[in-house]
Amino acid sequence: MGRTKALFVLALCFLCSCPGEEQPPAPAPGAGAKPVTVTSKAFPEGATMPKPYTADGADLSPPLAWKGVPEGTKSLALVCDDPDAPRGTWVHWVLWNLPPETRELPEGVPAEEVLKSGAKQGKNDFGKVGYNGPAPPRGSPHRYYFKLYALDTVLNLAPGATKKQLLEAMGSHVLAQGQLMGKYQR
Secondary structure, eight states: OOHHHHHHHHHHHHHHHOTTOOOOOOOOTTOOOOOOEEEOSSOOTTSBOOGGGSTTTTOOOOOEEEEOOOTTOOEEEEEEEETTSTTSOEEEEEEEEEOTTOOEEOSSOOOOSBOTTSOEEOBOTTSOBSOOOOOOOSSSOEEEEEEEEEESSOOOOOTTOOHHHHHHHHTTOEEEEEEEEEEEOO
């Protein structure tokens, strides 16, 4: 077994063995996909998310931008979740079928099942469609991961789907992925 393949298998085994958290699909072995770079004008990687993007503020989705989407991408998907929630990973946003040429989302994406671009939004763990920001219990900071996936297909998934349904539909269609992490505490 080649070194690259062995490292991939080892990494996959590690990711699959992490308890209590759903793991996103990984790019196909040998795809050579580079990670997508995800950024925000509102906060840098690992920094505290400003209050307007939380339940303590206006609860707006933060502005996001990305680069490095590979050729052959047919659609983009986005998930925001908190792996530090007391009852396991808490989902804040589920979005898919963004057109492949999309390179950013503005602040305050409307909480609509279908956006003007044709992208669809699912239900978060608050039971609502669209984005709902951080609302952690008092205590240590929680991490919020905005994960972007470049897919080789347009998903046939009805609006209002859950993160679990999205991950199942994405299956082996992930060409590349990237993420931005912000923190928040009360």
